[in-house]
Amino acid sequence: MSYDIKITKVEKSKVSEFDFDNIPLGRAFTDHMFVCEYANGQWNNPRIEPLKQISMHPATMALHYGQAIFEGMKATLDINGNAMLFRPEKNAHRLNFSADRLGMPRFPEELFVEGLKKLVDIDRSWIPTQKSSALYLRPFMYADEPFIGMRAATHYKFIIIASPSGPIYNKRIKLYAETEYVRAVKGGTGEAKAAGNYAAAILPTEIAKSKGYDQVLWLDAHEFKYIQEAGTMNVFFRINDEFITPSLDGAILNGISRLSTIELLRDKGYKVTERLVSMDEIIEASNNGTLQEAFGCGTAVGVAMIEEIGYRNQTIHVSKDNPVGKMVMETIVGLRAATIEDKYGWIVSV
Numbered sequence: 001m002s003y004d005i006k007i008t009k010v011e012k013s014k015v016s017e018f019d020f021d022n023i024p025l026g027r028a029f030t031d032h033m034f035v036c037e038y039a040n041g042q043w044n045n046p047r048i049e050p051l052k053q054i055s056m057h058p059a060t061m062a063l064h065y066g067q068a069i070f071e072g073m074k075a076t077l078d079i080n081g082n083a084m085l086f087r088p089e090k091n092a093h094r095l096n097f098s099a100d101r102l103g104m105p106r107f108p109e110e111l112f113v114e115g116l117k118k119l120v121d122i123d124r125s126w127i128p129t130q131k132s133s134a135l136y137l138r139p140f141m142y143a144d145e146p147f148i149g150m151r152a153a154t155h156y157k158f159i160i161i162a163s164p165s166g167p168i169y170n171k172r173i174k175l176y177a178e179t180e181y182v183r184a185v186k187g188g189t190g191e192a193k194a195a196g197n198y199a200a201a202i203l204p205t206e207i208a209k210s211k212g213y214d215q216v217l218w219l220d221a222h223e224f225k226y227i228q229e230a231g232t233m234n235v236f237f238r239i240n241d242e243f244i245t246p247s248l249d250g251a252i253l254n255g256i257s258r259l260s261t262i263e264l265l266r267d268k269g270y271k272v273t274e275r276l277v278s279m280d281e282i283i284e285a286s287n288n289g290t291l292q293e294a295f296g297c298g299t300a301v302g303v304a305m306i307e308e309i310g311y312r313n314q315t316i317h318v319s320k321d322n323p324v325g326k327m328v329m330e331t332i333v334g335l336r337a338a339t340i341e342d343k344y345g346w347i348v349s350v
């Protein structure tokens with residue numbers, strides 16, 4: 001099905017004024033945005049227009065009751081200069097999973113992908129070509145009905161904005177295993193990409209950073225014993241040549257990098273197990289020398305090698321070598337650059 005997306009372009013692009021050698025993380029935006037509104041039970045008027053401020057009534061429900069969800073993905077250029085997306089249909093699907101959990105309307109998944117492609121195509125001159133850089137895409141949906149009262153809104157906006165981004169970490173990272181605050185609990189909204197999950201994470205993340213860590217490692221909400229995920233990534237541990245990642249338990253974000261890593265590792269012949277993994281198991285493996293690798297993966301960070309984990313006044317050290325983590329990272333970069341053949345069907349050209 002092809003959608004009628006109305007396009008209004010800027011008179012003059014700002015791209016020539018943009019310094020691609022000094023990309024300010026999360027602060028620069030392209031010329032255009034994709035917008036669509038939900039009213040009377042349907043999505044109306046999909047369009048691309050110049051990026052501009054959105055006005056809001058002070059009673060806009062998203063501001064009060066938090067019906068706000070989002071996605072994150074990246075567009076890159078391959079070695080032939082073609083723009084491409086990585087498994088965008090998975091993001092479309094996850095947005096609707098989040099929408100279901102927050103009582104929000106589903107967004108047509110084909111229109112999600114088509115809107116992304118059109119926006120990337122129009123703003124393709126904003127895709128950075130520097131190593132580890134990309135055009136970060138942020139689709140989001142929020143309740144924009146002005147109403148005071150606790151119920152599902154009847155009006156929503158779905159918008160996609162795009163922001164050139166550079167590498168986030170150029171180093172191995174340190175995680176702080178949190179034993180006071182929790183991010184999510186089974187039955188809550190942890191498996192959805194809900195704005196409120198990130199609100200709950202901000203204070204603990206600031207505290208972890210003030211202690212010299214890069215991100216929080218979230219533990220289960222009942223015993224602070226089992227590992228869930230990190231701030232913006234799912235995590236993998238290699239113990240005795242088995243890759244272990246926490247199983248999805250209803251409180252962990254179903255990461256697209258996580259899924260791709262599992263599929264890639266299995267395809268390369270590695271054993272991957274999705275199961276409960278406790279801090280005690282990681283401490284024991286670190287102490288007896290069987291903790292071979294640990295890394296996090298997510299759209300924003302790519303693959304981030306973990307150097308150490310702080311947990312209840314101890315420091316858990318991880319082996320310095322990350323050969324398989326690096327292979328995963330290089331394979332995903334190579335698939336995006338078309339230097340590795342995409343036998344998985346993950347790459348979607350714009």
Ligand SMILES: Cc1ncc(COP(=O)(O)O)c(C=O)c1O
Pocket residue numbers: 072229230231232233234253254255256257258297298299300
């Ligand atoms: C809490 C959290 N976990 C995991 C991830 C990784 O998900 P993905 O690989 O889909 O980017 C993200 C990033 O989106 C995240 O915010």
